[in-house]
Amino acid sequence: xxxxxxxxxxxxxxxxxxxxxxxxxxxxxxxxxxxxxxxxxxxxxxxxxxxxxxxxxxxxxxxxxxxxxxxxxxxxxxxxxxxxxxxxxxxxxxxxxxxxxxxxxxxxxxxxxxxxxxxxxxxxxxxxx
Numbered sequence: 001x002x003x004x005x006x007x008x009x010x011x012x013x014x015x016x017x018x019x020x021x022x023x024x025x026x027x028x029x030x031x032x033x034x035x036x037x038x039x040x041x042x043x044x045x046x047x048x049x050x051x052x053x054x055x056x057x058x059x060x061x062x063x064x065x066x067x068x069x070x071x072x073x074x075x076x077x078x079x080x081x082x083x084x085x086x087x088x089x090x091x092x093x094x095x096x097x098x099x100x101x102x103x104x105x106x107x108x109x110x111x112x113x114x115x116x117x118x119x120x121x122x123x124x125x126x127x128x129x
């Protein structure tokens with residue numbers, strides 16, 4: 001994540017993903033490699049249908065990144081630590097909804113969020129969801 005925020009970073013990528021699935025754009029390049037026939041409407045519609053599923057998957061993975069990073073403090077300081085539990089409550093659960101939730105994550109962790117715990121779990125092949 002950059003200081004520019006997720007919208008300014010992800011926006012252009014999202015734009016091109018959607019633009020590339022537009023019927024007029026697909027008609028210009030999506031052709032069978034041997035026959036030159038344009039992509040069938042059913043396949044083009046299926047591609048466009050994947051857009052909402054991709055967004056849901058990215059959101060799911062992002063929530064796992066944050067979950068694993070939040071869990072890292074509990075694992076480091078004690079899964080049943082009252083002090084850590086209260087810090088979580090204050091920084092995450094009691095945080096006003098009008099404030100940036102990532103600031104709460106940073107406050108709880110005492111550092112900027114990290115993908116390292118997520119990748120460590122992935123490398124360990126932990127089957128937990």
